[in-house]
Amino acid sequence: MHNLATASPFGRLFILLFIAWRNIWRNPVRSVLTIAALAGGLIMVILYASLLEGMTRQMVQYATEVSTGHLQTHRQAFMDDQDLYATLPWPYLERIERDFPAIHIAPRLYAAGLASSTATSTGVLIKAVDPEREAEVTTMLSHVRSGEVNLGIADTTATGLVRYNVVVGAQLAKNMKLIPGSELVLVTQAADGSIGNNLYRVAAVLRPLEPNFDRMGVLLSIEAYRQLMYLDSGFHELAIKLDDIDALSGVQAALDAEMLTLQVEHPLDKLGGMAVVRNWRQLTPAISDMLQLSRSMLVLIGLIVVGLASLGMLNTMLMAVHERTHEFGILLCLGMKRRWLLLMVLLESFFLALVSAVVGSMLGTLLARYLEEHGIDFSASMPDGYDWAGMVFEPVMKGYLEPGQIVEACLLMFVVTFFASLIPAWRTVRLKPAEVLR
Amino acid sequence: MIREFSRYGMVWTVALFILAAVAQPAQAMQVEELIHHIDELWRGETSQANMTMTVKTRRYERSMTLEAWSRGKEYSLVVIRDPVKDRGIATLKVIGNIWNYLPKINRVTKVPSSMMSGSWMGSHFTNDDLVKESTYEDDYNSSISFEGERSGKLIYEISSLPKPDAAVVWGKVVMEIDQQTLAPYHSRYYDEEGALIRTLSFDRNKVIDGHAVPMRLSLQPEDKPDESTVILYQNIKFGVSLEAGFFSLQNLQKRR
Numbered sequence: 001m002h003n004l005a006t007a008s009p010f011g012r013l014f015i016l017l018f019i020a021w022r023n024i025w026r027n028p029v030r031s032v033l034t035i036a037a038l039a040g041g042l043i044m045v046i047l048y049a050s051l052l053e054g055m056t057r058q059m060v061q062y063a064t065e066v067s068t069g070h071l072q073t074h075r076q077a078f079m080d081d082q083d084l085y086a087t088l089p090w091p092y093l094e095r096i097e098r099d100f101p102a103i104h105i106a107p108r109l110y111a112a113g114l115a116s117s118t119a120t121s122t123g124v125l126i127k128a129v130d131p132e133r134e135a136e137v138t139t140m141l142s143h144v145r146s147g148e149v150n151l152g153i154a155d156t157t158a159t160g161l162v163r164y165n166v167v168v169g170a171q172l173a174k175n176m177k178l179i180p181g182s183e184l185v186l187v188t189q190a191a192d193g194s195i196g197n198n199l200y201r202v203a204a205v206l207r208p209l210e211p212n213f214d215r216m217g218v219l220l221s222i223e224a225y226r227q228l229m230y231l232d233s234g235f236h237e238l239a240i241k242l243d244d245i246d247a248l249s250g251v252q253a254a255l256d257a258e259m260l261t262l263q264v265e266h267p268l269d270k271l272g273g274m275a276v277v278r279n280w281r282q283l284t285p286a287i288s289d290m291l292q293l294s295r296s297m298l299v300l301i302g303l304i305v306v307g308l309a310s311l312g313m314l315n316t317m318l319m320a321v322h323e324r325t326h327e328f329g330i331l332l333c334l335g336m337k338r339r340w341l342l343l344m345v346l347l348e349s350f351f352l353a354l355v356s357a358v359v360g361s362m363l364g365t366l367l368a369r370y371l372e373e374h375g376i377d378f379s380a381s382m383p384d385g386y387d388w389a390g391m392v393f394e395p396v397m398k399g400y401l402e403p404g405q406i407v408e409a410c411l412l413m414f415v416v417t418f419f420a421s422l423i424p425a426w427r428t429v430r431l432k433p434a435e436v437l438r
Numbered sequence: 439m440i441r442e443f444s445r446y447g448m449v450w451t452v453a454l455f456i457l458a459a460v461a462q463p464a465q466a467m468q469v470e471e472l473i474h475h476i477d478e479l480w481r482g483e484t485s486q487a488n489m490t491m492t493v494k495t496r497r498y499e500r501s502m503t504l505e506a507w508s509r510g511k512e513y514s515l516v517v518i519r520d521p522v523k524d525r526g527i528a529t530l531k532v533i534g535n536i537w538n539y540l541p542k543i544n545r546v547t548k549v550p551s552s553m554m555s556g557s558w559m560g561s562h563f564t565n566d567d568l569v570k571e572s573t574y575e576d577d578y579n580s581s582i583s584f585e586g587e588r589s590g591k592l593i594y595e596i597s598s599l600p601k602p603d604a605a606v607v608w609g610k611v612v613m614e615i616d617q618q619t620l621a622p623y624h625s626r627y628y629d630e631e632g633a634l635i636r637t638l639s640f641d642r643n644k645v646i647d648g649h650a651v652p653m654r655l656s657l658q659p660e661d662k663p664d665e666s667t668v669i670l671y672q673n674i675k676f677g678v679s680l681e682a683g684f685f686s687l688q689n690l691q692k693r694r
Contacts, residue, residue, distance in 0.1 A: 114549065121550045187547055271496060
């Protein structure tokens with residue numbers, strides 16, 4: 001006590017730290033259990049954060065890399081009601097390609113039609129792509145379940161009819177019993193009002209990409225589309241991929257300006273409306289909302305888990321303080337300042353939290369690394385992956401460990417445990433030495 | 439299209455003619471009998487017709503020459519004769535199902551039920567217009583809602599409301615029929631909210647087998663005032679002999 005009273009503030013803190021540390025290990029079993037509870041909570045939070053981050057990353061990746069791209073351009077009327085005639089002229093494509101060397105662009109065309117196989121007929125979404133440009137922008141054509149992606153000419157029938165290859169969505173293939181090599185008939189209303197119809201050969205079936213495409217998507221080349229639809233005026237959609245995602249807003253603004261210039265040089269017809277450039281957040285609002293939501297959820301779940309674990313610590317500290325009531329009374333009689341006593345109890349909880357944080361983050365990191373490597377495999381029960389917020393996820397749920405999140409989780413635990421330890425600390429302060437020593 | 443025609447042109451005319459010939463019972467009875475006669479008469483009917491269909495949209499205008507056969511309400515066959523690009527494309531309707539025959543690829547495709555509200559051959563008529571199995575007697579409660587002079591013509595106005603459990607798309611159908619010739623002028627289709635969706639107008643009457651038959655049908659969608667589909671009959675024959683076997687998938691392919 002003499003030391004404590006005469007020591008410098010730093011020295012005093014050091015002594016208190018030493019005493020607090022020794023105090024924890026006076027009842028090692030209890031302390032270890034408390035640490036286990038806190039560390040367990042922390043591990044939970046870290047694993048949850050890692051899985052959520054993994055899903056989020058997969059989501060953003062799917063939202064952009066698989067079929068959407070970072071930016072897209074359409075005419076207003078196409079956005080409103082898929083107006084077949086609301087096309088952007090082909091010269092726009094060349095100009096954008098020339099003026100923006102740092103971006104990759106892929107034109108696309110769409111139409112609604114009726115697909116028939118020998119077994120059944122169903123309404124489909126016909127989507128035309130340029131396979132070479134598409135491969136630079138999205139990975140759509142590489143998600144192959146069976147067959148080989150080839151959008152060229154398959155063969156010529158005995159009557160001189162050229163059959164093009166098409167690629168179909170997973171669910172559509174299942175519903176229509178299509179396999180690579182199957183024949184498919186497409187019937188639609190062509191741009192000139194005639195009945196567009198042709199024979200096609202299914203070259204490949206894609207893995208699930210997004211629910212709409214899986215159920216109705218038929219992919220063909222722009223050349224095959226032209227022969228079916230008699231639509232030469234341009235393209236409906238331009239998907240854009242940036243090399244540097246951080247330049248997104250700048251490129252979007254520059255493209256907007258470019259579109260205005262182009263519309264002066266090559267005026268568009270009135271019916272189709274203006275050209276509009278949108279980024280992936282605007283194109284897939286459900287996903288960007290989901291990202292926001294998952295952040296808030298993470299904080300909330302973290303609070304609940306750590307809060308529950310802290311109750312264990314609260315109990316431990318209350319017990320420890322209660323057991324040592326007599327001892328504290330003596331300390332106070334010997335001239336120990338109440339605020340030192342308070343600090344000591346707080347330091348004891350801090351040590352518990354610190355040890356838990358070290359153990360928890362180490363074990364949590366190890367487990368999260370394992371999740372990152374192997375993931376949780378649902379492929380036995382869901383071979384096609386699962387569908388959440390309009391996105392199809394792979395059946396293996398993989399984590400992604402962000403070091404910042406471990407630090408945040410630890411900070412969260414320190415804050416919660418600090419508040420929990422205020423209760424026992426306050427009880428110590430209010431001790432009446434005369435009463436407890438009686 | 440033949441069905442549209444026979445329902446509103448021929449059948450109404452005949453039914454009203456018969457009705458006009460009998461003594462005047464209470465009005466409710468009149469309508470009941472009228473509707474009964476419409477459905478009964480129409481069922482046994484066969485027809486063969488040549489017509490031109492002109493579809494006008496914001497983007498294009500095109501004409502097609504069609505030949506059509508029908509037998510009762512269950513069977514009909516329409517074949518495109520012109521333009522060359524679509525020649526031989528045929529639509530067969532047999533008891534609620536539609537098939538298209540496409541000569542270019544030599545395939546028959548069935549129109550699934552999910553596509554029934556889709557446009558038929560690019561016109562403003564839907565596939566459903568072609569196959570609807572509803573009858574006025576079974577599916578609608580009809581009444582004469584107006585009788586007298588309107589726009590200088592003596593007309594009957596017949597309002598048909600669907601029965602509660604009927605599988606029909608319209609909320610109300612209102613027809614105006616000339617009292618003298620018993621040929622229809624208009625048929626207006628309303629949705630369940632009572633908003634006018636489309637108007638089918640009839641004109642250019644021609645007397646066939648003693649009945650005034652409108653030779654031109656114009657369908658005007660209400661939300662697209664600059665678009666329309668007009669069917670003009672070159673000729674139409676009733677009571678031609680057509681076996682049910684005529685309306686078969688085999689015949690569909692053979693007729694090209």
